[in-house]
Amino acid sequence: MSALAKTAGAVGCAVLALPLLAALIIVVLLSSLIPGSGTAGAAASPSKHALADIPAFYLALYQRAAPECPGLSWTILAAIGKVETDHARHHTMVSSAGAVGPMQFMPTTFLAYAHPVPPGGKKPPTPLDPVDAVYAAARLLCANGAKHGRNIRSAIFAYNHADWYVDKVLKQAAAYEAAAPAPSAAAGKAVAFARAQLGTPYVWGGDGPAEGGFDCSGLTQAAYRAAGVSLPRVAQAQYDHGPRIPAKSPLAPGDLLFFGTGPNAITHTGIYSAPGRMIDAPRTGAVVREAPFDPTGRADFQGATRPSGTKAAR
Numbered sequence: 422m423s424a425l426a427k428t429a430g431a432v433g434c435a436v437l438a439l440p441l442l443a444a445l446i447i448v449v450l451l452s453s454l455i456p457g458s459g460t461a462g463a464a465a466s467p468s469k470h471a472l473a474d475i476p477a478f479y480l481a482l483y484q485r486a487a488p489e490c491p492g493l494s495w496t497i498l499a500a501i502g503k504v505e506t507d508h509a510r511h512h513t514m515v516s517s518a519g520a521v522g523p524m525q526f527m528p529t530t531f532l533a534y535a536h537p538v539p540p541g542g543k544k545p546p547t548p549l550d551p552v553d554a555v556y557a558a559a560r561l562l563c564a565n566g567a568k569h570g571r572n573i574r575s576a577i578f579a580y581n582h583a584d585w586y587v588d589k590v591l592k593q594a595a596a597y598e599a600a601a602p603a604p605s606a607a608a609g610k611a612v613a614f615a616r617a618q619l620g621t622p623y624v625w626g627g628d629g630p631a632e633g634g635f636d637c638s639g640l641t642q643a644a645y646r647a648a649g650v651s652l653p654r655v656a657q658a659q660y661d662h663g664p665r666i667p668a669k670s671p672l673a674p675g676d677l678l679f680f681g682t683g684p685n686a687i688t689h690t691g692i693y694s695a696p697g698r699m700i701d702a703p704r705t706g707a708v709v710r711e712a713p714f715d716p717t718g719r720a721d722f723q724g725a726t727r728p729s730g731t732k733a734a735r
Contacts, residue, residue, distance in 0.1 A: 465494050466671050471597040475499055479508045479523075479551065486539070486555045490563030492570040492697075492715045498558055500593035501580060514549060522548035524558045534560040569713060570697060601671040601696070605729060608675020610648035615640060615692050615700040621709045623702045635702045635709060637690050641677055644692055650728050657687040659726070666725045677728060678714065680721045687723060 467480060475483070479502060487495035502508050502523060509523040520527050526548040534557040535546040546553040558580070565579035566572030577587045604612070624634035629643055638656040645652050652659050660679045666672070672693050678701075681687040691701030691714070699714035716722045 465496050465597075466599040466669055468597055468599045471496075471499065471599075474503070474508075475597070476508055479555075482551060482555050486552075486559045489539075489556055489559040490567050492713075493559060493562055493567045494594065494598070496594040496597040497562065497567070497573065497577070497590065498555055499597050500590045501558060501577070502555070503593050504586070504589055509551065522554045523551050524548070524554040526554060526557065530561070531557050534558075534564070569715060599671055602673045604674040607645070607648040607650050607729065608673065608727075611641075611644040611650070611728075612674050612692060612694050612700070614647040615644040615709070616694065616711065618643075618709045619700070619711060621702075623705055623707050623709070625705060627702075637702045640700075640702045640709060641690050641692055645728050652728055656681075656690040657685075659690055660684070660687045660723070662728070663726050664729070666727055668724065672725055673727065675727070676725045678725050679723045680719065681723050682721065684723055689721075693725065 467475070471480065480499070483495040483498040483502065487493050487498060499508075505525040506514065506523050514523065515521050516525060518527075522531075528548060531546075531548040531554070535548075535553060538544055538546050539552055539556040542553040542556065543550045546557075548554050548557070561580065562576040566575035573591070574587055577590050578584070580586075580590075618635065618640060621630060622634035623636060624632055624639075625636055626632075626639070627634045627636050628639045629635060635643065638654060638659055641659060642652045642654055653662050656679065659677060666676060674694055676693040678691045678693055678699055679687050680689040680691075689701070689703075691699040693714065694700045694711055697713055697715065698711055700709065700711045702709045703712075
């Protein structure tokens, strides 16, 4: 059944030489201003059902278009494509109401979200073209609440004003996402320790309340020490320590997240605490916080590790 798309209205961490850290911060701030420098795709990995049900071309397209809206999962785009036209498998691409193309856009609505023309799109853009249509869908969702995951239900409702439609899209999106691995017992203890430090002041080089607070890698080291796992002290060494999680693999609570200008220039770390959430000690003048985490919205995100195996000295 066709849906009618409607037009709707710091980095810095521990124990680096200060001049080097200052230079790295400047580079990170400048790089964040460069368009298109974000991580490709969205964090969710495709489930076996997604791999079997979504044509490879469309799966890659949904993943490529999702970062057009920071915080939007490709699974939402894919679920809309499924509900609307079964990923363009329907024999007709025109609904009785005049919605057209694989994402079932009303032509006037499509024009509001068709620019800039995405790589591989048509010139002029058309809602009949898969690339143009999927990118326009990401922009429409973003304009209506999907940015940074603020209100996904509202964004989907704006696509088609029906609660049953929202529920169906969300159910399909969940089926397309691979289940995240369960955290280990040590990871659970590390997250619990980190959460207990919320509100503790950031202190450069700090290893805990006895020193007045934590810096970023001091917090992650202390969290895993409380779980019986030994980590190096500084963010770069923790990143190098691994073991590294392959790109786009599902994250689990307790995974360490790393930021910087490159894999050899790590300047910040935090601990993944829940889907889309991170606990970290961000910077001087701040406190340990739990904040939204979106890898597609961070040009400086360098990857994650899953500490395990090495017992901490007592």
